[in-house]
Amino acid sequence: MGIRFRHLMAAAALALAACANASAELVVIVSARNPLPALSPDQVAAIFLGQAGRFPGGGEVVALDQRLGSNEREQFYAQVTGKTPALLKAHWSKMVFTGRGQPPREADDSASVRRQVADNPSMIGYIDRAELDASVRPVLVLR
Numbered sequence: 001m002g003i004r005f006r007h008l009m010a011a012a013a014l015a016l017a018a019c020a021n022a023s024a025e026l027v028v029i030v031s032a033r034n035p036l037p038a039l040s041p042d043q044v045a046a047i048f049l050g051q052a053g054r055f056p057g058g059g060e061v062v063a064l065d066q067r068l069g070s071n072e073r074e075q076f077y078a079q080v081t082g083k084t085p086a087l088l089k090a091h092w093s094k095m096v097f098t099g100r101g102q103p104p105r106e107a108d109d110s111a112s113v114r115r116q117v118a119d120n121p122s123m124i125g126y127i128d129r130a131e132l133d134a135s136v137r138p139v140l141v142l143r
Contacts, residue, residue, distance in 0.1 A: 025129040026076055028140040029114065031121040034059075039139045045081045047124060049091065050101030055124075063104035064113055064125035072110065076126045079142045 028044050030036055036055055039047075046052035048063050055061045066073040069085075077083050083091065095101040107113045110127035117123045118135035132138065 026126050026142040027129045027138040028126045029117050029136040030124050030139055031118050032135055032137050034121040041080050044140055050095050060122050062123045064116055064123050065104040065106045067106050067108055
């Protein structure tokens, strides 16, 4: 009974750790070379849903998504747009079919998003806050 109890407690601890990691604090980032001070959640949603092709200052914007199915991507869209993966798929199917837009490019993970955004002042992406460094700047913090 003692071994069984320890295994159950270890499994519970792992489950709690997994839940804590599943909802990381995300930040929306731009290159450190981009002068944009901040964005509102509505502005970020418009960019990532293909409804705005420019930053508020007028510069071109290129959105960069995390890979399909990632926790970061699902958390980002739930918080910023209120859309589930199924609703996003429907949204982009309609946008592509009507010729009004293409979905954002995808990157493999937060480190890849950070590198690509750092190299291009026109790009915007979202990453786990723990991945921030001096090459990028947060313009919106999602809690």
